[in-house]
Amino acid sequence: MSISKKVLSKVQLVDGVFIPSEASEVISRLIREKINFHKLNRLSMCEENVSSYSGYDDSRVTELIEKRKEFKAICIEAKLTGKKIKINGVLEIEVID
Template identity: 45%
Template sequence: MKTKELAQTEKVSQKIQLVKGEFTPSEASDIIINLINEKINFHKLQRLQMWEGNHTCKTDELDGRIGELEKEKATAREFINSKRGSGQNLKINGILEITVA
């Protein structure tokens, strides 16, 4: 009797449904602002670790990303605040896609 061996394919990407649902503007603001703040803090910690290793290191890339995230936070806050008092809820669909680099 011959056995067939199935070739396993290596998974190279994964999607994670991080946020999905309908939220009040206040809830949406909490979710979005906290997610962005966590990412900003991640980059600030990376920058500090680089600096501790080398006080003359260049952190332009991290500084730029932190600035981009601060702008995105302001944009999100402005949009969400414009919906406050309208009686409308906001839908958030946040999917993270992870791929092998």
């Protein structure tokens, strides 16, 4: 299978300099939404088939939770040292084969 990549659209989700508490709020909310997406997706699959296997791969949720913890530590360090945090988050949308 060949994969043809062409970026069709870019969305600048976040672009700015924030005090640590603001940065923590922005990133925590983005990560929380992504975690909820995965959890709801898993729940939806289980509802469609009540006899389905419920041991789905939670590695992405686990990874996101770890990243959230790492980012909170960065925010604490920035706050303690009186620094700000720059966040640049771009979402690239592609159509693939």
